[in-house]
Amino acid sequence: MTTLLKSATIIDASSPFHKQQKDILITNGFIEKIANSIPAKKEYEVVNYPNLHVSCxxxxxxxxxxxxxxxxxxxxxxxxxxxxxxxxxxxxxxxxxxxxxxxxxxxxxxxxxxxxxxxxxxxxxxxxxxxxxxxxxxxxxxxxxxxxxxxxxxxxxxxxxxxxxxxxxxxxxxxxxxxxxxxxxxxxxxxxxxxxxxxxxxxxxxxxxxxxxxxxxxxxxxxxxxxxxxxxxxxxxxxxxxxxxxxxxxxxxxxxxxxxxxxxxxxxxxxxxxxxxxxxxxxxxxxxxxxxxxxxxxxxxxxxxxxxxxxxxxxxxxxxxxxxxxxxxxxxxxxxxxxxxxxxxxxxxxxxxxxxFGLEKTQIAKGAKANITLFNPDELSTFTEEHILSTSKNSAFIDKKLQGKAYGIYANNQLVTK
Known part of the structure; x- marks a missing residue:
């Protein structure tokens, strides 16, 4: 499977692409290419969210x-x-x-x-x-x-x-x-x-x-x-x-x-x-x-x-x-x-x-295993019970104003988004 993340702003201080907006091509769970623009092919799974940011x-x-x-x-x-x-x-x-x-x-x-x-x-x-x-x-x-x-x-x-x-x-x-x-x-x-x-x-x-x-x-x-x-x-x-x-x-x-x-x-x-x-x-x-x-x-x-x-x-x-x-x-x-x-x-x-906790380091770089979070840091919202995905609903943040939301992740060769 090949996934293409379009126009993603990379937030990774260890990456040469830190704070840069790039396209990221992921093939079989590994980052194959990072470039200003990567043309989408028919077989690609294309991810193109508003104000998309990515981090490890x-x-x-x-x-x-x-x-x-x-x-x-x-x-x-x-x-x-x-x-x-x-x-x-x-x-x-x-x-x-x-x-x-x-x-x-x-x-x-x-x-x-x-x-x-x-x-x-x-x-x-x-x-x-x-x-x-x-x-x-x-x-x-x-x-x-x-x-x-x-x-x-x-x-x-x-x-x-x-x-x-x-x-x-x-x-x-x-x-x-x-x-x-x-x-x-x-x-x-x-x-x-x-x-x-x-x-x-x-x-x-x-x-x-x-x-x-x-x-x-x-x-x-x-x-x-x-x-x-x-x-x-x-x-x-x-x-x-x-x-x-x-x-x-x-x-x-x-x-x-x-x-x-x-x-x-x-x-x-x-x-x-x-x-x-x-x-x-x-x-x-x-x-x-x-x-x-x-x-x-x-x-x-x-x-x-x-x-x-x-x-x-x-x-x-x-x-x-x-x-x-x-x-x-x-x-x-x-x-x-x-x-x-x-x-x-x-x-x-x-x-x-x-x-x-002594876990393996991750990085957004060519050849690295794709372990990526996708998010929008600027979206404003009021957190309600409708936003809760958990079985239990006991949130201290119900009716609180939030800034930013997660779109999902790409990890272990799988894309999961809301």
Missing amino acids: GWFDTSVSFGEPGFEERETIQNGLLTAAKSGFTAVAITSNTDPIVDSKSAVEFLINKGASSNVDVFPIAALSKNSDGKEMAELYDMKQSGAIAFGDYNKPINNDNLLKIALQYAQNFDGLVLSFPKNNAIAGEGIVNEGVNSTSLGLKGAPALSEHLQIARDLFLLEYTEGKLHIPTISTAKSVQLIKDAKKKGLQVSCSVTPHHLTLTDDELAGFDSNVKVNPPLRTKSDTKALIKGVKDGTIDMITSDHNPIDIENKKLEFSLALDGTIGMESLFGAVHSVLDLETIIEKLTKGPRAV
């Missing part, structure tokens, strides 16, 4: 699909189709299924289920057995089966020694350990950010201190063990500073941030909309400003949707009873483009996460 394929490093165990929230098949149409050529699937992804067979199940998709599947296996934080899972066996990292999704590692041992043990096979930034003892029963809004609304608050203490502990253990640590979905200004200081000391630490923490604040709580009940909770305007600055200066390595489908029975409830989580793949690009420049966004969705 986006990688979302925190995606929950539910299957196995919670198929009513999302199946792997529909989840991967949603990822493709949202611009992602690769996703890291979290371990919060039933059963938990804490064994070699569970890792292989996820990989096999995604084998026929044009979206690459990379499991993040549980760090502890059943994600209960007590006993370390068989990390090496899961690494051999295809797991790219280890972490108990949205669950802090309360056992200091467990994290220490994991950081030491994983060094034997260059493993990456994840630690969710929350101290349960300090957070207590808090369900939103502790502050003016939580007090005025009568909602139990979790102080930002719970995140800071956990990150500080993690960084002390990282310095002691000389391991490799990833802190997912940070949410506060102090967290940015702690990680920035650790990087200056030469520690192997990375972190991610979500679109909702970059663009939304706890002012959203006024409507008691359970779609904005997330973990970590939405913070303050000063926190969002610091997170944006952290993305720009390189402290924050990547942006992730933290896509977490929740069925209506567990989400459309009284705020205090609803489960945490928002879907996010469909809205990620349009949300962050309202606060970040295009080149920074692309770097945080491509080069940044691939470097941290």
Whole structure:
């Protein structure tokens, strides 16, 4: 099959065609030619979208699909189709299924289920057995089966020694350990950010201190063990500073941030909309400003949707009873483009996460394997339920203004568009 992308503006800082508008010819999954104009032949599949831009394929490093165990929230098949149409050529699937992804067979199940998709599947296996934080899972066996990292999704590692041992043990096979930034003892029963809004609304608050203490502990253990640590979905200004200081000391630490923490604040709580009940909770305007600055200066390595489908029975409830989580793949690009420049966004969705998780580099160049995201950075829209491709509809961005949209992807010798 031959596909011709017409008049595509290339956004790839590593490419000699960066910021140039070119035609791109793809044959049997590889880029055959890049030129100012390539004549279309009858047998070509021609792609010619308004204001077409292309970049290396986006990688979302925190995606929950539910299957196995919670198929009513999302199946792997529909989840991967949603990822493709949202611009992602690769996703890291979290371990919060039933059963938990804490064994070699569970890792292989996820990989096999995604084998026929044009979206690459990379499991993040549980760090502890059943994600209960007590006993370390068989990390090496899961690494051999295809797991790219280890972490108990949205669950802090309360056992200091467990994290220490994991950081030491994983060094034997260059493993990456994840630690969710929350101290349960300090957070207590808090369900939103502790502050003016939580007090005025009568909602139990979790102080930002719970995140800071956990990150500080993690960084002390990282310095002691000389391991490799990833802190997912940070949410506060102090967290940015702690990680920035650790990087200056030469520690192997990375972190991610979500679109909702970059663009939304706890002012959203006024409507008691359970779609904005997330973990970590939405913070303050000063926190969002610091997170944006952290993305720009390189402290924050990547942006992730933290896509977490929740069925209506567990989400459309009284705020205090609803489960945490928002879907996010469909809205990620349009949300962050309202606060970040295009080149920074692309770097945080491509080069940044691939470097941290040790994946193969991609490039838009002649002879390279075609791993490409197609998008329009300028289209303005209001995000509604009609834009949601996921089975579950729990989006924090419903009725929010977005700038930019994904057309789809070309990857693994397949074109998938909306």
